Amino acid sequence: MGYQLSRDNMNQLLLALKKDYKIYAPVLLPGQGRFSNTDLIGYGEINRIEDVVFQQKSYFSPKEVFYPITQTLFYFTEDEYREPQMNPKDIIVLMRSCDIHAVTRLDKIMLENGPHxxxxxxxxxxxxxLVLLDCPTSFDNCFCISMGTQRTENYSFSLRPDNGAYLCDVKEDFAGLFASLGKPLQVSPQFAQQNNQRVSLPEISENLVSSLAFHKLWDEYKTRCIACGRCNTSCPTCSCFTMQDLFYEDNPQCGERRRVWSSCQIDGFTDMAGGHSFRQDKGQRMRFKVLHKVYDFKKRFGLPMCVGCGRCDDVCPEYISFANCVNKLSDALQEVQQHV
Structure with missing residues (x-):
């Protein structure tokens, strides 16, 4: 069922929802950009529909809302431990189709990648x-169509601004709010029809993986990559983390255990007891990341890990393009196949 809501009615709907939900969306973060006196689009809690940025892609993904950058797992003393209390409110997040697909990828890793x-x-x-933000036109560096993530049916309702009003395709009418505040109207979400960036996904057979793993294409990233990890922290599907124990100064016997996002690209990620470390070479780290995104994850779960949002290309200070790297991998696969 579709509805059209005026701006005032949309704000009334949000106000009513906020009694039971914390609502997050892409918002303007003044002065928080990469350079002095520049802004940033990131995810934050909203109070009014005017807070939502519809026309720009967020720098960070929405995953930080439900998979926090830093999360306290439990507090401890010398005698006991306890988990932190959860906020009683549920969570509504406004996100684009590619990011909704990214949630399913995170679900695979966090919920299905083991016995528990x-x-x-x-x-x-x-x-x-999940609330779908319509995405009728592609942004820079997006390649969602190549990854098949430009469309989705997995949402409670969709949202699109339209001449001062808002159009919603509603699959779950929260306590009848849409029916009471909106005007019934036939609404279909709008999705991107083309991207400027195209990616050719390689179909890698198991017997050719080792040949690709040691291919010369990874050599250029030995010097280009600076191991900053921005590509991972901006990615909606990366899930790696490290653990930290924090001890309080006033009582060293008490503290908390936190998990914190980490990155397969940064120094120290593969350090082991005894001083050994895997993948010290940055080209090897790039190889691991790319093959994990387009081969390993797909082999296990049946779909590629990357969703084509293009954020890694947006944020890389060395202008390394993940999309171009995947295309180079496809070219290398053809080369290897010719010599088999």
Whole structure:
């Protein structure tokens, strides 16, 4: 069922929802850009529909809302431990189709990648309601169409601004709010029809993986990559983390254990006891990331990990393009196949 809501009615709807939900969307973060006196589009809690940025892609993905950058797992003393209390409100997040697909990728890793689901992820994930932000035109560096993530049916309702009003395709009418505040109207979400960036996904057979792993294409990233990890922290599907124990100064016997996002690209990520470290070479790290995104994950779960949002290309200070790297991998695969 579709509805048209005026700006005032949309704000009334948000106000009513906020009684039971925390609502997050892409918002303007003044002065928080990469350079002095520049702004940033990121995810934040909203109070009014005017807070939402519809026409720009967010620098960071929405995953930080339900998979926090830093998360306290439990507090401890010398005698006991306890988990932190959860906010009783559920969570609504406004996100684009590619990011909704990214949630399913995170679900695979955090909930299905072992005998037991990640309970901390599950606590927040079970609170989550997904709202689709229409994405009628592609942004720079997007390649969602190549990844098949430009469309989705997985949302509670869609949202699109239209001449001062808002159009919504509603699959879940929260307590009848849309029916009471909106005007019934036939609405279909709008999705991007083309991207400027195209990616050719390689179909890698298991017997050719080792040949691609040691291919010369990774050599250029030995010097180009600076191991800053921006590509991972901006990515909506990366899930790696490290653990930290924080001890309080006033009582060293008490503290908290946190998990914090980490990155397969940064120094120290593969350090082991005894001083050994895997993938010290930055080209090897790039190889690991790319093959994990387009081969390993797909082999295990049946779909590529990358969703084509293009954020990694947007944020890289060395202008390394993940999309171009995947295309080079496809070219290398053809080269290897010719010599088999």
């Amino acid at each position: 689901p990640d309970s901390y992820y599950l606590q927040l994930r079970s609170k989550l309601k």
